[in-house]
Amino acid sequence: xxxxxxxxPLPPPLPPETRTVGQLIAETxxxxxRNVPLALAIGLAPAALDLAATxxxxxxxxxxxxxxxxxxxxxxxxxxxxxxxxxxxxxxALLTAFLVGIVIFVPFPFxxxxxxxPGLVWLAFIGLSVPAAVTEGIGFRASFSRGLQLxxxxxxxxxGGLAALAIIVFMTRAMLFILLQGFGESTARAASFLADxxxxxxxxxxxGLLYVDQAARVGSTPRTRRS
Numbered sequence: 001x002x003x004x005x006x007x008x009p010l011p012p013p014l015p016p017e018t019r020t021v022g023q024l025i026a027e028t029x030x031x032x033x034r035n036v037p038l039a040l041a042i043g044l045a046p047a048a049l050d051l052a053a054t055x056x057x058x059x060x061x062x063x064x065x066x067x068x069x070x071x072x073x074x075x076x077x078x079x080x081x082x083x084x085x086x087x088x089x090x091x092x093a094l095l096t097a098f099l100v101g102i103v104i105f106v107p108f109p110f111x112x113x114x115x116x117x118p119g120l121v122w123l124a125f126i127g128l129s130v131p132a133a134v135t136e137g138i139g140f141r142a143s144f145s146r147g148l149q150l151x152x153x154x155x156x157x158x159x160g161g162l163a164a165l166a167i168i169v170f171m172t173r174a175m176l177f178i179l180l181q182g183f184g185e186s187t188a189r190a191a192s193f194l195a196d197x198x199x200x201x202x203x204x205x206x207x208g209l210l211y212v213d214q215a216a217r218v219g220s221t222p223r224t225r226r227s
Contacts, residue, residue, distance in 0.1 A: 016216040024210060025206070028205050031083065035205075040201070042083075043201045045075055047196035050193070066105060066108075071101075074130065077130050078097050080206075081204075081207070082208075084212065096140055131207070174195075
């Protein structure tokens with residue numbers, strides 16, 4: 001009985017408009033596996049940023065992250081959005097997404113410094129403006145309007161998805177950091193850099209897939225999505 005069940009094919013994944021947070025995580029892992037070189041390239045941005053911010057005071061970090069980290073993280077978010085949506089954005093769309101991302105990431109370190117949840121709420125509410133600019137080729141102001149529309153389409157799913165991705169990235173990074181630091185030749189900085197490089201792309205790829213989920217839910221209601 002157990003053998004016959006194990007040989008049965010897995011059920012197909014649910015479409016984006018009904019995809020659960022757990023399935024979002026699973027699809028993010030699959031996307032990572034299909035795009036390992038690109039994922040590692042995306043991971044260079046947060047890994048370099050974390051390395052550069054090491055040793056900064058809290059006040060210095062609050063200034064450094066928006067001015068330097070905002071553009072760097074925006075580039076990673078754009079790359080993750082392109083990978084998740086298979087988009088072929090124009091130069092104008094990429095520039096718009098870059099400017100939108102810089103604006104979005106300005107208040108994030110201040111919100112996250114109080115507690116990480118306000119920062120995640122902010123990104124769930126407006127953060128999808130970046131993949132909207134990438135995939136839809138809309139203007140600067142229209143990207144923010146679209147991002148708000150996407151965030152409100154199913155805010156619980158958006159916040160839950162980002163929170164789940166953040167928890168997985170944090171826990172996996174911590175375990176990988178401890179494992180790498182256990183080797184005698186690995187310093188703490190090298191272990192931190194490698195852990196960020198490998199794990200952090202999950203957050204940007206997952207956020208790109210979250211855009212697909214939310215775009216499919218615009219105009220629907222919880223009842224229609226359940227049906």
